Amino acid sequence: xxxxxxxxxxxxxxxxxxxxxxxxxxxxxxxxxxxxxxxxxxxxxxxxxxxxxxxxxxxxxxxxxxxxxxxxxxxxxxxxxxxxxxxxxxxxxxxxxxxxxxxxxxxxxxxxxxxxxxxxxxxxxxxxxxxxxxxxxxxxxxxxxxxxxxxxxxxxxxxxxxxxxxxxxxxxxxxxxxxxxxxxxxxxxxxxxxxxxxxxxxxxxxxxxxxxxxxxxxxxxxxxxxxxxxxxxxxxxxxxxxxxxxxxxxxxxxxxxxxxxxxxxxxxxxxxxxxxxxxxxxx
Numbered sequence: 638x639x640x641x642x643x644x645x646x647x648x649x650x651x652x653x654x655x656x657x658x659x660x661x662x663x664x665x666x667x668x669x670x671x672x673x674x675x676x677x678x679x680x681x682x683x684x685x686x687x688x689x690x691x692x693x694x695x696x697x698x699x700x701x702x703x704x705x706x707x708x709x710x711x712x713x714x715x716x717x718x719x720x721x722x723x724x725x726x727x728x729x730x731x732x733x734x735x736x737x738x739x740x741x742x743x744x745x746x747x748x749x750x751x752x753x754x755x756x757x758x759x760x761x762x763x764x765x766x767x768x769x770x771x772x773x774x775x776x777x778x779x780x781x782x783x784x785x786x787x788x789x790x791x792x793x794x795x796x797x798x799x800x801x802x803x804x805x806x807x808x809x810x811x812x813x814x815x816x817x818x819x820x821x822x823x824x825x826x827x828x829x830x831x832x833x834x835x836x837x838x839x840x841x842x843x844x845x846x847x848x849x850x851x852x853x854x855x856x857x858x859x860x861x862x863x864x865x866x867x868x869x870x871x872x873x874x875x876x877x878x879x880x881x882x883x884x885x886x887x888x889x890x891x892x893x894x895x896x897x898x899x900x901x902x903x904x905x906x907x908x909x910x911x912x913x914x915x916x917x918x919x920x
Contacts, residue, residue, distance in 0.1 A: 639672050644685070644693025657752035658682070658694050677707035679755070680770070681725030684709045696751065697725030704852020717845040717854040718874070721792055723773040724751065728845070728854060734800040735790035736807070737777070737827035743785050744821030748776040760818055764811040765803045767791060786826065797831050804829040841875035859887035862914030865896045872898055880913045881906070 641647035645665065646655050652673045654663040661679035668674050678684045678694035683703045686692045697703050697713035702722035705711045713725065720728035740746060747753040754774055762769035773790040789807075791800045808825045816823045842860025847853070859865045859875035865887040867873050878884045878901035890899050904911030910918040 640690055642673070642675065642690060642692040644675060645673065654694070660752055661755050663694055680706055680727070681723075682706050683711070683713055697722075701725060702727055704847065711852050714853065717856075719843055720845065720854070721773060721790075723770075723792075724754070726770055727847070729771065729773075729792040730845070731793045732797050732800060733790055733792050733832035734797060734804060734829050735788050735832055736804045736825055736829045737786060738789055738807075738812070738823050739784070739786045739826040740816070740821055740823040741784055742820075742822040744816070744819045746785065746819045746821050748774065748785060748787060757815075757819065760815045761789065761807075764815055765791070765806065767793065767803060790832070801829045801831070841877065843875045860915075861885050861887065862916070863887050864889065864899060864901060865891070866898050868895050868897045876901075878902075878911075878914055881911055882913070883911045883915055883917050885915055885917075 641652065644655050644658075645652050652665060653659055654665065658679055662677070663675070663679055663682075664677045665673045666676050672689065674689070675684065675686050675692040675694070681703065682694040682696050684706055685695050686709055694706070700716050700722065701713040702716055702725050703711055703713045704727065716722035717728050720730050721733075722728050745753070746757060748757075758772050758774060759769050762772055765772075771791055771793045773792065775788045775790070777786040777788060779785060789804070791803060793800060812823055812825060841863050842858065843856060844858040845854040846857045848855060856865060856867050856873050856875070862884060863875040863877050864884055866876050875887065876898070881904050882901035883904060884901045888896060889902070904917070908920055910920060912918070
């Protein structure tokens with residue numbers, strides 16, 4: 638008999654994905670040698686299949702993500718600054734609107750289980766009319782047995798008003814419809830709120846793009862008043878021009894796409910005032 642791989646459950650005559658990951662998109666294929674091989678994992682999980690016995694889908698740690706889950710060459714990497722990588726999935730940039738859902742009777746909802754969380758996310762996405770990838774669930778402290786509450790966030794580039802309207806729709810029958818599938822009872826306990834950007838990241842206008850060949854997120858743009866630095870990768874960021882200097886073009890003095898650390902343009906103090914950033918005030 639064949640040994641059961643690490644990421645599978647075997648009952649003697651059949652094989653299935655461990656942890657219910659088959660419901661999330663994990664795929665195994667039967668090979669000509671009579672053994673099953675793991676070919677792809679759910680989004681947010683790294684494919685491990687270097688050896689037959691150790692095949693598994695390994696979820697990326699919090700704050701990390703994986704570009705492709707059907708190729709073992711791709712590993713988990715740090716989420717780009719200013720982005721959210723929910724449950725190990727690709728980075729989300731954009732507006733954030735969130736609300737709080739209080740579940741008075743949890744039924745079959747278990748936010749400690751990634752499959753249960755995924756099924757809840759999928760059901761909510763259908764009712765909200767948004768891609769499941771744009772939703773984030775974050776459990777809140779449990780107050781008493783049998784109850785649970787969580788923050789539900791939509792992250793997207795659409796108008797904030799549209800995102801708020803989508804979440805407000807849960808206050809009608811949509812939330813009740815979702816909860817019935819889990820034999821649970823819940824209500825919206827907080828009005829949708831717009832979450833501000835992450836301070837300096839938002840002010841710098843930092844924008845990242847994913848390289849489709851490597852899955853690595855690289856800084857591609859900064860706001861005026863900042864210098865784009867992308868070489869070396871460890872120094873990547875938007876460098877703000879201090880008082881006495883300015884910059885109108887974040888790629889000023891770059892060599893093609895290579896932008897090393899450099900100085901902002903000095904202010905001609907006898908003829909102008911430069912309080913920092915992109916401001917240039919002739920005297």
